[in-house]
Amino acid sequence: MEQEDDIIIQETNDRLVFKAIQDVLKEKLHKRGVRILTGLGKYFQQLDKEENGLLDKADFKQALKVFHLEVSEKDFESAWLILDDNGNGKVDYGEFKRGIIGEMNEYRKSYVRKAFMKLDFNKTGSVPIINIRKCYCAKKHSQVISGHSTEEEIISSFLETLKVACSKSDEVSYGEFEDYYEGLSIEIIDDEDFVTTLRTPWGI
Template identity: 25%
Template structure:
């Protein structure tokens, strides 16, 4: 089993808080707010969460997610990689919810699309990719496609 898959499985054993809890620990360890972690920070974060991996597995993860060859891994990209893949049913229901928000149909949710529904003052635009990324995180904590589709259908009145 690849190290990232082993770590994902360990996180998912903890339920909905597994990956989110790890994300909180990693963000706290990123003291300089660079958005990256080095091997030592990764190791400390995993130990703190009780998700110990073998040193060679930590090295494998660092090498795989070190995009710039500087000995660090991109935190957000790494956390996205930890999320389990989503089924097409989940992606489809997320797309339907996004389409409901995107009243103009241009692929971007703007303040105009949300006027009267939401104050977009601090977040003036939401793209379909950002919407999918958000719900990918939510998806990680829902066991079955049926439950996920029901949750999305209810939340977005689809």
């Protein structure tokens, strides 16, 4: 029982460490969430020479610096101790990103999955950019309705930003698709507003 209590206390403390970092970064990510999250995901992939999803401390520090997401040395070390729980000096970059930036809730994720599944009708885990262009409907986009942008401009802008996340120029994986919406999620407070950004263009 005592051991269980210790684990609960430790988990609570871990959450507080991450929460403190997330609060600091939230301000930096606001309005730039999509571009930073998509860029960061791709940058991690480029650093991952062994292609095993793991990076070391220096890699993560470098990435945070490049994307102007610096946190204090103390906070970074606290987070690193939690993430590198087996002490091998390497951490999964998806886990690192979730830890220091946070992640969208399950309700939001379910709609991201729905949208991707609609696009990925062959169930391969990747979708050709050309299919995304065909399926993305900008007709009801607020900028189009107000006359500030054409449908083509909205689609091109969306694809241009999405491509930043992609390791291949002609297709998008689920992880890359989720990175885009993870960034968008940071910028949108209300769950229903976020869901609308998926329902409207993808017809889900």
